Amino acid sequence: MSTETDTRNPLVRDGAESTGLVAAGAVALAALLFALSLAALFQQLSLTDTLAGVPVSTFLGGALVVLGGAVVVFGVGSRLGYVETEPQASAGMVAGIAFGFVWFVAGGLVASQTIGVGTIGWLLSAIFVGGGVFAVSVVTREDIGSTLPAGVLTAFVGLVFVTGVIGPSWVWNLGWEQQASFTAGFTIPTLTLFSSLLSGWAAAKAYGGFGARGRHTGAYTLVYLNAVSIVGVLFILLAFTVYKGIGGVLNGFAVGAGVGPTSTVVLFGIAFSFDWPVYLPFVMNGVGLMNEFNGVLPAIVGTIWLVVGAVLFAVPLGVGAAIFLTEYAERGRFTQAVEVATNGLWSTPSIVFGLFGFAFLIPRFGNGKSLLAGMLTLGFMLLPLVVITSREAMLSVPDEYRDASAALGVTKWQTIRSVVLPAALPGVVTGIILGVGRIAGETAPILLTMAGGVFVPGSQTPDIVGGFAFTSSPPFVENPVLLDAASALPYQLYALITAGVGASGNVANPDEFKWATALVLLVVVLSFYAIGIAARYYFRRELNQ
Amino acid sequence: MSETTQRTTDMETENRTDTQTDPETTTGETEEQVQDEWRNYEFAGEPKLAVxxxxxxxxxxHALKGVSMDIPKNSVTALIGPSxxxxxxxLRCLNRMNDRVKSARIDGSVKLDGQEIYQEGVNLVELRKRVGMVFQSPNPFxxxxxxxxxxxxxxxxxIETGLLARLLGRANEDERDELVERCLRDAALWDEVSDRLDDNALGLSGGQQQRLCIARCLSVDPEVILMDEPASALDPIATAKIEDLIDDLSEHYTVVIVTHNMQQAARISDQTAVFLTGGELVEYDDTDKIFENPQSQRVEEYISGKFG
Known part of the structure; x- marks a missing residue:
């Protein structure tokens, strides 16, 4: 009886709570250090401040020592049999190489920078240390091999911080031409970040009791921390823009009846006018000498018309091409060639599209930079992505739908229109969303085809709808606004930045104006995104409700 | 001896080298004679489909070799045979669905009510309205x-619905509602879905989806319904419902059904055609005769599970 159960690991590990707690605590400490080091790296936490009564660098060092110690204690305890784990015979080649490399670097740096031996000396000691750690990790059992190298290194880094060898005012001048140097402000957070990841990984493996389960926990912790930090960085980026820009956007903001400007809408010759109950000058004004508050309304409207025009141009053409390629053209060399070409076009740098617009479109539209040229240039940029994604979406519509429709005697075109296109629509919309996200922020093509100015007066707001007029001779309709130069947010931002100090006289606070422009651009692009996602959600629900 | 028969006989000798010593094959009756017997399969009235x-x-x-058979009106004809x-x-030749396969080439004649469907100027829309099809896996839109x-x-x-038709006074939504109800009733699905006609069809169970596909097929008022293993993806209860439905349908429609399941063929069909490996029609007769007293040795072996 007992021999049979002895050969297998028990399903439930007894008495693992207290020792597991040590490992779990180490993982938690590693996560905390990870967060702290990120905060320090982005200067949200100053190294000269105090934390819990001690300087931040000392605090980080002490925590690293504790973390490293805990990892080592757990590993050694497991090896001596005080902790029940299921380690494998070796930590494995990958862990060995990783640890060996890390120790190689650490050994080399200590030998050359702290002890100060020559080139041969530091190389030899680095190889000696790295090779030794590699051997230790690979030869010993997993519980020693995957904890000792990580734990000792972490504790060592901690000691370096605690003893002040690398203190808050430490600088390592590399002696390069460019005056490059490592400062404590960069080095301490980075080393902490790295050590906490290394020890966190080891601690997570220990928490899982080593073996297959331990490796799973280790990998999970690494991936999780990684994902969280990426999302965190992106969030910081967004928050930073909002933080810097919100002041400029809200400049002169007021709510109340009659505070806003008066809008007039002309429908069938009858003018309706109403007063806005809110006044947000930054998005409702242009720039003018008489303005109390200046704004970027012309550029916002320009951006919106630009995207609308590009979408109106590219989507019908792109979807049409995709229908032809998917439903009508024989699969073969031709479709392959078109596919390669569209993929290549999508990767073409935007400045090349801009040059095309500048050299080909502008001479054909009255020889001046114009909104229409910008729309078409961006439309050409958008076209390949619409073709690619629409084609993918149509290919993924099951052939059963086409068979079923054909078996009812419905013609091919009717099938495409009533079955294939509705089923492919969510995919098509996804493609448009991605494309709009890219073109709405493009600067280079606009620079070459549409221009505008650094500070655009409100009178230059493009009024496409109002610009239409009927004429008595062919083509009976004209819209001069389309052929005027117009501004767009990304270009205005670029122009503001490159214009330098000389142009700053027009607005009270140019820096605030820049950040506010960036924030408005972000909001406009995200709004297009939101519209796209809502459309996709709507079409999907139509298909699956 | 026609070329087709010659080829068929050759194929058979190849396939049956292992049964050469079987005493029954030496009774003196050749395959040719067997084929001659069922080729004279006769039924009252004109054939709906003449192949x-x-x-x-x-x-x-060469996927199909010189197949000839007449399919009687308002009956269930089963096509069985190995994969x-x-x-x-x-089956897919009977409404020219094989035209949709680029590499397919079709020789021979198929007549629907005496009219050749493989000739210049055939209106595929009209043909497929008259010869409907139900597929192996349920495929509602x-x-x-x-x-x-x-x-x-x-x-x-x-049927015209929608804004434009309504503006022009041509909308016939009542007719549409009647059509929907009639087709769903004919497909024995009305009682289950009458309260959720506007729900997405993909929310139905597999069996219900397949009956919906049959109802959809009935909506264009076909004369012949082709079914390609309509119950192979369904559980036994759903299969039983489909089989009852086929039985009802055969009063008004000519049903041609492909099936892997020999019991199913025996249960629901009036006549059965047995195709065997190589794309030949080996025997075609009343279902009872095929299952109780097949003329061909190979068919008997296939039906009793020894071959195939």
């Missing part, structure tokens, strides 16, 4: 139940 010497090639692959024997190919039914007639202009 004569039909050959199908997919590229170099890859060409029975689905045969990702639309509502009602829209699935009214799809065909709407596309053919028999």
């Amino acid at each position: 004569d010497d039909l050959d199908v090639y997919y590229g170099d692959d 890859g024997c060409g029975k689905s190919t045969f 990702p639309k509502s139940i009602a829209e699935n039914i009214s799809y065909g007639p709407r596309k053919h202009g028999d």
Whole structure:
């Protein structure tokens, strides 16, 4: 009886709570250090401040020592049999190489920078240390091999911080031409970040009791921390823009009846006018000498018309091409060639599209930079992505739908229109969303085809709808606004930045104006995104409700 | 001796080298005589579909070899045989669905009510309205139940809905509702879905989806219904419902059904055609005769599970 159960690991590990707690605590400490080091790296936490009564660098060092110690204690305890784990015979080649490399670097740096031996000396000691750690990790059992190298290194880094060898005012001048140097402000957070990841990984493996389960926990912790930090960085980026820009956007903001400007809408010759109950000058004004508050309304409207025009141009053409390629053209060399070409076009740098617009479109539209040229240039940029994604979406519509429709005697075109296109629509919309996200922020093509100015007066707001007029001779309709130069947010931002100090006289606070422009651009692009996602959600629900 | 028969006999000798010593094969009755007997399969009235010497090639692959058979009106004809024997190919020839396969080449004649369907100027829309099809896996459109039914007639202009039709006073929504109800009733699905006609068809169970596909097929008022293993993806209860439905349908429609399941063929069909490997029609007769007293040695072995 007992021999049979002895050969297998028990399903439930007894008495693992207290020792597991040590490992779990180490993982938690590693996560905390990870967060702290990120905060320090982005200067949200100053190294000269105090934390819990001690300087931040000392605090980080002490925590690293504790973390490293805990990892080592757990590993050694497991090896001596005080902790029940299921380690494998070796930590494995990958862990060995990783640890060996890390120790190689650490050994080399200590030998050359702290002890100060020559080139041969530091190389030899680095190889000696790295090779030794590699051997230790690979030869010993997993519980020693995957904890000792990580734990000792972490504790060592901690000691370096605690003893002040690398203190808050430490600088390592590399002696390069460019005056490059490592400062404590960069080095301490980075080393902490790295050590906490290394020890966190080891601690997570220990928490899982080593073996297959331990490796799973280790990998999970690494991936999780990684994902969280990426999302965190992106969030910081967004928050930073909002933080810097919100002041400029809200400049002169007021709510109340009659505070806003008066809008007039002309429908069938009858003018309706109403007063806005809110006044947000930054998005409702242009720039003018008489303005109390200046704004970027012309550029916002320009951006919106630009995207609308590009979408109106590219989507019908792109979807049409995709229908032809998917439903009508024989699969073969031709479709392959078109596919390669569209993929290549999508990767073409935007400045090349801009040059095309500048050299080909502008001479054909009255020889001046114009909104229409910008729309078409961006439309050409958008076209390949619409073709690619629409084609993918149509290919993924099951052939059963086409068979079923054909078996009812419905013609091919009717099938495409009533079955294939509705089923492919969510995919098509996804493609448009991605494309709009890219073109709405493009600067280079606009620079070459549409221009505008650094500070655009409100009178230059493009009024496409109002610009239409009927004429008595062919083509009976004209819209001069389309052929005027117009501004767009990304270009205005670029122009503001490159214009330098000389142009700053027009607005009270140019820096605030820049950040506010960036924030408005972000909001406009995200709004297009939101519209796209809502459309996709709507079409999907139509298909699956 | 015709070329076709010659080829068939050759194929058979190849396939049956292992049964050469079987005493029954030496009774003196050759395959040729067997074929002659069932070739004279007779039934009252004109055939709904008359197939004569039909050959199908997919590229170099000769998928169907000189098949001839007449399918009587308002009855259930089962096509059975092992995988890859060409029975689905045969079925898809009857409404020219094989035209949609680029590599397919079709020789021979298929007559619907005496009219050749493989000739210049055949209106495929009309043909497929008259010869409907139900597929192996249920394939309703990702639309509502009602829209699935009214799809065909709407596309053919028999039913007009929508804003423009309403403005022009041509909308016949009552007719559409009647059509939906009639088709769903005929497909024995009305009681289960009458309260959720506007729900998406993909929310139905597999068996319900398949009956919806049959209802959709009925919506264009076909004369012949081709079914390609309609119950192979369904559980026994759903299968039983489909089989009852086929039985009801055969009062008004000519049903041709491909099946893997010999019991199913025996239960629901009036006559059975057995296709065997190589794309030949080996025997075609009343279902009772095929299952109780097959003429061909190979058919007997296939039916009793020894071959195939």
